[in-house]
Amino acid sequence: MLITALAGLVVVVGEYFQFAQNMNVLTTFNTWFQVAQTVAFPIGLISLFLVHGANVQRKRQRWVLSLLLIVVTSIYLVVSLITGPRAGTAMDWVYQGYISPAGSTLYGIIAFVITSCTFRTFRFRSREATVLVVAALFILIAQSPLGGLLWSKWGTIGDWIVLVPSNAASRAIVLGAYLGGFATAIRVLLGIERAHIGGMAK
Amino acid sequence: MDFAQRLGKLDPRWIWAIVMVIVFASVLAPVSVPVPMDPQTQGAINYINGLPKGSNLFLAPEYSPGSYPELDPQVRVISILAFQHGLHIVIGDSGFALGPQLAEAQVEAAAAFVTGKACTNPGTPQTVCGDLKYGVNWVNVGYKQGNGPTENNMERNFQTATQGVDFYGQPLSGYPLSKDIQGVNSKYFSGLWVEDTGSPGCQEWLANAAIPGNLPLGCGVIIMEGPTHATFYAAGQYKALLVGARGAGAIEEKLKAPGLGLAGQETAMFASILIVIAVIAGNYVYFKTKGKKAA
Amino acid sequence: MLAPQWLAATAPRWGIFHPGAAGAFISLLIFAIIVYAMIQMARAGRPMRTIHALPGLDAMDEAIGRATEMGRPTIFVMGIGDVTDQMTITSYPVLAHVASQCARYDTRLINPNRQPLVYAVNEAIIQESYLEAGRPDAFNPEDVRFLTDDQFGFAGGVMSIMEHEKPAATILYGDFFAESMLMVEMGGMIDTVEIGATANTAQIPFFMAGCDYTLIAEEMYAASAYISKEPVLVGTIVGEDIFKFLMVAVIVIGTIWASTGGKVGFATFFKM
Numbered sequence: 215m216l217i218t219a220l221a222g223l224v225v226v227v228g229e230y231f232q233f234a235q236n237m238n239v240l241t242t243f244n245t246w247f248q249v250a251q252t253v254a255f256p257i258g259l260i261s262l263f264l265v266h267g268a269n270v271q272r273k274r275q276r277w278v279l280s281l282l283l284i285v286v287t288s289i290y291l292v293v294s295l296i297t298g299p300r301a302g303t304a305m306d307w308v309y310q311g312y313i314s315p316a317g318s319t320l321y322g323i324i325a326f327v328i329t330s331c332t333f334r335t336f337r338f339r340s341r342e343a344t345v346l347v348v349a350a351l352f353i354l355i356a357q358s359p360l361g362g363l364l365w366s367k368w369g370t371i372g373d374w375i376v377l378v379p380s381n382a383a384s385r386a387i388v389l390g391a392y393l394g395g396f397a398t399a400i401r402v403l404l405g406i407e408r409a410h411i412g413g414m415a416k
Numbered sequence: 417m418d419f420a421q422r423l424g425k426l427d428p429r430w431i432w433a434i435v436m437v438i439v440f441a442s443v444l445a446p447v448s449v450p451v452p453m454d455p456q457t458q459g460a461i462n463y464i465n466g467l468p469k470g471s472n473l474f475l476a477p478e479y480s481p482g483s484y485p486e487l488d489p490q491v492r493v494i495s496i497l498a499f500q501h502g503l504h505i506v507i508g509d510s511g512f513a514l515g516p517q518l519a520e521a522q523v524e525a526a527a528a529f530v531t532g533k534a535c536t537n538p539g540t541p542q543t544v545c546g547d548l549k550y551g552v553n554w555v556n557v558g559y560k561q562g563n564g565p566t567e568n569n570m571e572r573n574f575q576t577a578t579q580g581v582d583f584y585g586q587p588l589s590g591y592p593l594s595k596d597i598q599g600v601n602s603k604y605f606s607g608l609w610v611e612d613t614g615s616p617g618c619q620e621w622l623a624n625a626a627i628p629g630n631l632p633l634g635c636g637v638i639i640m641e642g643p644t645h646a647t648f649y650a651a652g653q654y655k656a657l658l659v660g661a662r663g664a665g666a667i668e669e670k671l672k673a674p675g676l677g678l679a680g681q682e683t684a685m686f687a688s689i690l691i692v693i694a695v696i697a698g699n700y701v702y703f704k705t706k707g708k709k710a711a
Numbered sequence: 712m713l714a715p716q717w718l719a720a721t722a723p724r725w726g727i728f729h730p731g732a733a734g735a736f737i738s739l740l741i742f743a744i745i746v747y748a749m750i751q752m753a754r755a756g757r758p759m760r761t762i763h764a765l766p767g768l769d770a771m772d773e774a775i776g777r778a779t780e781m782g783r784p785t786i787f788v789m790g791i792g793d794v795t796d797q798m799t800i801t802s803y804p805v806l807a808h809v810a811s812q813c814a815r816y817d818t819r820l821i822n823p824n825r826q827p828l829v830y831a832v833n834e835a836i837i838q839e840s841y842l843e844a845g846r847p848d849a850f851n852p853e854d855v856r857f858l859t860d861d862q863f864g865f866a867g868g869v870m871s872i873m874e875h876e877k878p879a880a881t882i883l884y885g886d887f888f889a890e891s892m893l894m895v896e897m898g899g900m901i902d903t904v905e906i907g908a909t910a911n912t913a914q915i916p917f918f919m920a921g922c923d924y925t926l927i928a929e930e931m932y933a934a935s936a937y938i939s940k941e942p943v944l945v946g947t948i949v950g951e952d953i954f955k956f957l958m959v960a961v962i963v964i965g966t967i968w969a970s971t972g973g974k975v976g977f978a979t980f981f982k983m
Contacts, residue, residue: 228565230736235572235729240565248561251793251828258827258857265853275875313861314481314514320863321482324889325687326435327896330428333694334899335920337702351692357639357662358688359681362452369454376643377650384912385647387928389958391910394932395797396739397951400746402800406943407935428900482863482889614888628729640889644913 215405222403262287349375420704423697431694438690442683449682451665456649456657461667463607463634463656464497471606472597473503474631476567476621477519478511483613483638484518489664489677490636491519494609495526496673499548504593506605508557508578510566511616516583519611520556527553529673541584551591558583563616567624570600601629609634618645622653634658741957746950753946760949762937767906767924771805774880774904775812783879784819784854785809788869788894790885790909791862794828797932798886798910803836804935805884805908810840814849822855823872825865830857866890870897877901883918884908884931895921908934 221243228240266280274280290308297303338344355361356372401407467473475494479487498505505523509515524535524543531546543550550556557578560566569577574597580588588594597604608631612618618635626633632655637645639660649657658664662684664677728736753759778785787809792799806822813820822837824830834855841850858868870893873881881898883891883905891907891914898905899921907918908926918925926934929951936944 226739230728230732230739232726232729235568238565238569241562241569241577244562244565247795254827254831256827257831258824258860261827261830261855261857265856268853309514313864314484317480317482317861317863318484320867320893321889322485324892325439326432327892329435329687329691329694330431331892331896331899331917331921332691333426333431333698334428336695336698338699339702347695351695354688354691357660358685359449359451359662359665360685360688362450366452369452373454373456376646380643381647381650384643387910387912387915388644388647390955391912391928391932393742393951393955393958394801394910394929396742397746397947398797398801398932400743401935401944401947404747404750406750406947407800407804428896480862638889640913644911 215408219403219405222399259287259291349380418704420701424701424705435687435690438686439683442686446679447682449685451662451669451678451681453666453670456659457663457666460494460634460636460656460658460663461497461670463632464494464503464609465501467501467503467606469502471503472593472604473498473505473607473609474600474605474625475505475507475519475523476509476608476610477507477515478509478617478621479515479518479611479613479638480512481514481518485676485680486638486661486664487611487613487636488518488522489661489668489675490658491522491611492526492529492675493664493667493671493673493677494634494636494658495523495554496529496671497667499526499530499553503606504552505554506557506594506597507554507583508560508570510560510563510570511620512613513559513561515611516556516558520554520583523554523556525675541582541586552593555588555591555594556583557581557588557594564620564624567600567616567621568628571625571629572599572601574599574604599629600625600631602631605629605631607632607634609636611636612641612645613638614641618654619648622648636663742950742954745953746947749946749950749953750943753942759942759945762933762945762948765926765930765933765937767908767926767930768805768934768937770904770906770924771809771880771882772812774882774906775809775816775818777904778879779816779818781879784821784876785813785880785882786821786823786869786873786876786878787882787884788823789829789833790883790887791825791865791890792829792886793826794832796886799829801932801934802885802908803832804938805882805931806833807836807840808938809882810837811844814841814844814846817846817849819851820854821872821876821878823858823865823869824856825858825860825862827857827860830855862888862890863893866893869894873897873901873903878903881905882908883922884926887911887914887918889914892917892921898922 224239224243228234228243234240263284266283269277269280270284290305293308294305297305336347336350338347353372353375355364356368361368361372398407464473475491477487477491495505507516507519507523521539524538524545527545527548528535531548533546535543535545537543541550548554560570560578562569566577575588578588582588582591582594588597600608608621608626608629610618610621610633612635618633618637622633625631633653634656635645635649635654636658637660639662642657642659645654645657648654661677661680664675665681668675668677727733775785787806789799789802789806810820820837822833824833834852837855838847838850841847858865873894874897879902881903883894885908887909888911891909895905895907895917905922906924906926907922908931909915909918910928910931912928915925915927933948936948
């Protein structure tokens with residue numbers, strides 16, 4: 215708890231005071247954190263190998279996929295360590311050729327799930343729900359070329375809905391969220407919140 | 417079971433199949449649709465055109481390959497506007513390792529479009545695109561890890577924060593554009609444009625560089641983040657806000673520089689129509705079966 | 712020209728504070744004093760107000776009970792934030808509570824993670840919770856796992872786990888971004904009770920649309936106080952509310968000032 219409190223104090227001082235900025239306190243601190251995070255990566259890797267290794271060893275359901283994961287991860291790890299993250303290397307080739315498109319594909323799947331979600335959940339159940347659905351559809355059409363084709367003012371009204379009423383609600387939520395975050399931070403710094411070090415709040 | 421009940425039990429994979437048909441149809445048989453300009457997007461154009469000619473623009477591409485369909489077109493059109501206005505671009509970020517690489521490809525594409533000449537040696541420090549060349553008109557300092565503190569360091573001591581080297585490992589002192597830059601602030605730059613896909617992004621650059629460095633900040637975001645960032649734009653903390661591929665498409669149409677932004681717009685339009693139909697169908701099911709349940 | 716107008720609105724630069732930080736620091740100090748005062752009042756035994764009902768948190772125990780009856784697991788996804796993220800930190804007490812309930816009811820708890828540090832902390836929290844519930848033997852380290860640090864790779868992994876394990880209770884509690892929709896819709900396709908909580912305003916609409924119960928923004932920060940009912944924790948929530956009233960007052964004054972063409976002085980405080 216003492217370490218938490220001290221670390222929090224250092225971050226606050228580093229963030230707000232000019233002398234700490236000049237001494238690069240936060241940069242140094244952040245570098246330590248990056249190092250700690252990097253050192254922690256093998257922990258995740260070990261967990262991955264343990265879980266999937268157990269699947270392979272006990273021939274559980276889909277153990278072949280676990281074996282594939284272990285083999286691919288190991289090969290990519292070795293290749294990356296040898297070639298490094300430079301353009302034109304094998305690591306870059308795998309990233310550009312597979313990992314990047316795979317990530318974009320999963321991002322694209324959101325379009326499909328949003329459509330099925332709107333069919334399942336957007337209901338005119340109450341007055342508030344009706345306002346919500348109508349506004350959502352209005353903004354949806356405003357954000358696509360359809361709005362401009364139907365009516366020249368659609369985009370302007372859509373912008374107004376986003377910038378005025380939606381903004382007001384958004385600000386209220388964000389204000390509450392950040393204050394909640396502050397309160398949580400103070401609880402952690404004062405040692406009242408201790409779940410992260412293995413004890414429920416006291 | 418009547419039609420409404422059967423429709424209510426529809427497997428979502430049928431809906432996905434319809435979306436897939438729409439996407440493939442619009443890719444195989446593209447229909448050109450006009451993308452009208454809205455005031456917010458026009459504001460992004462005014463932002464770039466309002467910066468002093470010949471000055472430097474810092475471009476922070478805080479995005480990963482997952483967001484490239486929306487943000488790559490934005491980087492391209494902003495770069496086209498910047499080069500047409502005579503600005504120099506310095507690319508660098510501190511949150512997403514692949515952002516600068518993705519952005520530089522778009523900056524090169526923009527340079528090729530503006531000069532009308534293909535780039536030689538793309539993706540290297542020797543890239544030349546007609547009159548525009550790496551080191552003179554743009555420099556890529558790459559990803560410098562550290563998020564907020566690094567951004568703050570870049571604002572105060574650019575050479576130290578970037579370790580004095582660019583993305584290719586070459587000294588910044590060797591390029592006419594970057595050799596004298598000491599900070600991402602109003603002394604060396606006239607504007608800061610950030611591409612944001614979540615965190616870190618525009619808000620961090622606003623707090624760590626734009627405010628202390630007294631730089632006007634323009635923000636390009638994915639469409640899902642638009643309402644979140646609208647609060648900062650409405651408050652005047654962002655001087656420009658460009659939202660999604662649609663915003664980029666509107667600028668592409670205005671500049672007559674068709675690209676990825678415009679390419680997806682008819683798909684977006686038909687998908688929007690499908691969503692409206694889905695909402696109507698869902699509510700038809702709801703009201704039809706609600707009566708039966710009540711009975 | 713845009714640039715000269717903005718340069719003309721420069722706030723005064725103070726030597727003590729980082730530019731733009733003085734007003735924020737003073738506000739933070741006021742907030743910290745108010746919260747500390749409330750904590751001290753709670754410790755002194757002064758009665759504290761109660762937090763209104765949060766259906767999302769009440770539903771967690773019911774959802775875990777449902778999972779127990781159906782013989783299916785509970786899945787707890789803490790988002791993609793790293794260990795320094797506020798939403799991640801605020802999720803720890805909830806995870807501890809859920810783990811404790813799962814240990815008590817002998818229900819399997821699956822916790823996939825995106826960040827290795829978060830995975831390490833979560834494993835310790837869950838193990839500790841099982842120990843405190845008197846069921847250390849029931850803890851299965853393979854159920855707390857690191858998937859990948861790629862955002863959509865993680866989403867794909869969680870969707871795969873949900874599809875194969877078919878949890879009866881799905882708790883999405885933490886910092887989520889675009890991948891949240893994928894998890895929410897996956898939950899909609901399997902027979903599960905979904906409880907979503909995030910303070911990310913871009914994702915709240917998806918949770919509202921797809922989840923059975925949703926906790927919005929500060930409701931998730933009140934979780935540890937709500938679950939434990941500790942007066943000291945409730946005191947911090949009360950302090951938060953007091954500061955919120957102050958902020959509302961400042962907003963009203965600022966709006967009136969801005970609308971009536973007020974002087975520079977008032978706004979300068981917030982730009983310091």
